[in-house]
Each structure stands twice: as C-alpha cells, then as structure tokens.
Amino acid sequence: MPTPAVALRLRRFRRRFGIAAPKLVVRSHFPWLWFxxxxxxxxxxxxxxxxxxxxxxxxxxxxxxxxxxxxxxxxxxxxxxxxxxxxxxxxxxxxxxxxxxxxxxxxxxxxxxxxxxxxxxxxxxxxLVPVVGDGAAVRVESFRVVQRAPGRFTYRMLLAFQPDKLTPDFRGRLQLAISFAQSGKSVQLVLPDKRETFAGFEIELKRFLRREGEFELPESATLLGVEARILQGDALKSKLSAQL
CATH class of the missing domain: 1.20.5 (Single alpha-helices involved in coiled-coils or other helix-helix interfaces)
Structure with missing residues (x-):
C-alpha cells in the first residue's frame, strides 16, 4: 500500500497528464538571431x-x-x-x-x-669777296658735318665760283675723303668709291651752290675728319676740312 506522500505525487501526476490536466499551447520556436x-x-x-x-x-x-x-x-x-x-x-x-x-x-x-x-x-x-686773279676759280666756302644717328652723318657745304669771260660756269665733281677709327685702326674712305656712282657727285654752278648729302659708317666707328674736294677731271681745284 503506497504511503501518503507517494499517493499525493500520483494525484498531481494524474492531474497534469490526465483529463483534468491543463491545456497545452504549442508555439513555434525562432532563434534570437532571426529577431x-x-x-x-x-x-x-x-x-x-x-x-x-x-x-x-x-x-x-x-x-x-x-x-x-x-x-x-x-x-x-x-x-x-x-x-x-x-x-x-x-x-x-x-x-x-x-x-x-x-x-x-x-x-x-x-x-x-x-x-x-x-x-x-x-x-x-x-x-664774300671775289676771288683774286684774272682767271675763273672755284672754292669751298663752308663745310659742316653733323651726326644724325649712330653711323649716319649729314654734310652741308657752300661752293662759290668766280667766272671770267671764257668760263661763265663751272662743271666738275665733288669728292669726300672720310677718316675714321675702328677697332683701334685708322681707316680712310673716299666717296664716291666707284666711277659708276660719279653721277651723284657731279656739280655745276655759275656763282654759288649749296650742296647737302649724307653718308654712313659702321656704328662702332669714330669719325675723325672729313675733307671736301672739288675736282675737274682729275685736277684738284679746291678743298676744305669740315667742322665736326
């Protein structure tokens, strides 16, 4: 015959799994990571x-x-x-x-x-006074040279002629003898330097003639002096050094 304690446990077991047992709810289980x-x-x-x-x-x-x-x-x-x-x-x-x-x-x-x-x-x-003498004569009365730019010079001169009965006018040519220094050396240039260019230096006058022109030198050159010469053929008739 079971003891009272055992009988009590049996009744509780019957109540849990018997007809009088409480309703069982079945729920699906989801892992916590899913949430x-x-x-x-x-x-x-x-x-x-x-x-x-x-x-x-x-x-x-x-x-x-x-x-x-x-x-x-x-x-x-x-x-x-x-x-x-x-x-x-x-x-x-x-x-x-x-x-x-x-x-x-x-x-x-x-x-x-x-x-x-x-x-x-x-x-x-x-x-100005007449040239002394009976024959005709020409002379250079004034001659000036001015530097306009490096290597560029202009000249200006006044020529006078004393005519006579046989020679009413003078025909000849002008020549320039230019002296300059370059690289420690003295150089002389004669213009015109070619016979073909004589036409640009021809002169003709009856009493007076003013003549102007220009010439060029190397820019490094230093002008020393210029002499104007009046020639008739190859004969020198007059000359004058320029004022610089």
Missing part, C-alpha cells in the same frame, strides 16, 4: 538614409558655395583683364610719349643745326 538581424538591418538602413539626407544637404550647400566661388573668380578675372588692359594702355601711352619726345628732340636739334647753317651762309654771303 536581431532585422533590427540591425533597420538600424543600418535608417542610418544610411539619414546620412544620405545629411549629405544631400551638404552637397547642396557645397554646390551653392561652389557657384559663389565661381562667380567671384569670374568677377576677379574680369577685373584683372580690365587692369591689364589699362596697364597696357598706360605703358603704350608712356612708350609713345617717350618716342614722341625723342623724335621731337631730334627734330629740334636738326632744326637748330639747319638754323646755324643758314646763319653761317648769310654771314658768308655778306663777307
């Missing part, structure tokens, strides 16, 4: 969406800032072009002004030389 993964995915998705929204706002702000910088660069570039154009115009104006001043100065010097030569001619005409 953790969707939650994690939701959090990540929300973070990405939030980041995209924030980045979209930053991109819009950067775009506006970039547009502002571009406009500022364009404005500064236009201002720089204006300043460059103004500076170029100013430099051109200064260069033109300097060139004009140099040309004007050269023109003034040339006019002063011409004025001095004309005054000298007037004085020569005033004091």
């Amino acid at each position: 953790a993964l969707p939650a994690l995915l939701f959090v990540v998705t929300a973070g990405v969406i939030g980041g995209l929204i924030a980045r979209s706002g930053d991109v819009g702000m950067l775009g506006r800032e970039d547009d502002g910088l571009r406009k500022q660069i364009l404005a500064q570039r236009e201002e720089l072009n204006i300043l460059r154009s103004t500076a170029g115009t100013g430099q051109n104006a200064v260069s033109i002004e300097r060139a004009s001043q140099q040309q004007l100065l050269g023109r003034i010097q040339w006019l002063e030389a011409q004025n001095a030569a004309l005054k000298e001619d007037i004085l020569l005409f005033e004091r």
Whole structure:
C-alpha cells in the first residue's frame, strides 16, 4: 500500500497528464538571431538614409558655395583683364610719349643745326669777296658735318665760283675723303668709291651752290675728319676740312 506522500505525487501526476490536466499551447520556436538581424538591418538602413539626407544637404550647400566661388573668380578675372588692359594702355601711352619726345628732340636739334647753317651762309654771303686773279676759280666756302644717328652723318657745304669771260660756269665733281677709327685702326674712305656712282657727285654752278648729302659708317666707328674736294677731271681745284 503506497504511503501518503507517494499517493499525493500520483494525484498531481494524474492531474497534469490526465483529463483534468491543463491545456497545452504549442508555439513555434525562432532563434534570437532571426529577431536581431532585422533590427540591425533597420538600424543600418535608417542610418544610411539619414546620412544620405545629411549629405544631400551638404552637397547642396557645397554646390551653392561652389557657384559663389565661381562667380567671384569670374568677377576677379574680369577685373584683372580690365587692369591689364589699362596697364597696357598706360605703358603704350608712356612708350609713345617717350618716342614722341625723342623724335621731337631730334627734330629740334636738326632744326637748330639747319638754323646755324643758314646763319653761317648769310654771314658768308655778306663777307664774300671775289676771288683774286684774272682767271675763273672755284672754292669751298663752308663745310659742316653733323651726326644724325649712330653711323649716319649729314654734310652741308657752300661752293662759290668766280667766272671770267671764257668760263661763265663751272662743271666738275665733288669728292669726300672720310677718316675714321675702328677697332683701334685708322681707316680712310673716299666717296664716291666707284666711277659708276660719279653721277651723284657731279656739280655745276655759275656763282654759288649749296650742296647737302649724307653718308654712313659702321656704328662702332669714330669719325675723325672729313675733307671736301672739288675736282675737274682729275685736277684738284679746291678743298676744305669740315667742322665736326
């Protein structure tokens, strides 16, 4: 015969598994990872969406800032072009002004030389006396040489002729004997240097003749002296050294 304690346990067992036993609910079991993964995915998705929204706002702000910088660069570039154009115009104006001043100065010097030569001619005409002697004679009354530019020189001379009954005029040619120094050496140049160029040095006068011309030397040369010679055929009729 079972003891009271054993009988009590039997009754409880019957109640749990018998007709009077409580209803049993069967539920499906899901691992906890199945719940953790969707939650994690939701959090990540929300973070990405939030980041995209924030980045979209930053991109819009950067775009506006970039547009502002571009406009500022364009404005500064236009201002720089204006300043460059103004500076170029100013430099051109200064260069033109300097060139004009140099040309004007050269023109003034040339006019002063011409004025001095004309005054000298007037004085020569005033004091000019007939050549002593019975025969016709020609002479160089004045001879001046002026440097116009490096290596370029102009000359000016006044010739006088005393005619007689047999020789009413004079025909001959002009010759220039030019002495200059170059590279430590003394050099002499005679113009015209060729017979073919004699035509440009022929002279013809009855009483007076003013003759002007120019000649060139190497820019490194130093002019020492110039002598004007009046020739008739190969005979020397008159000569005079120039005033430099």
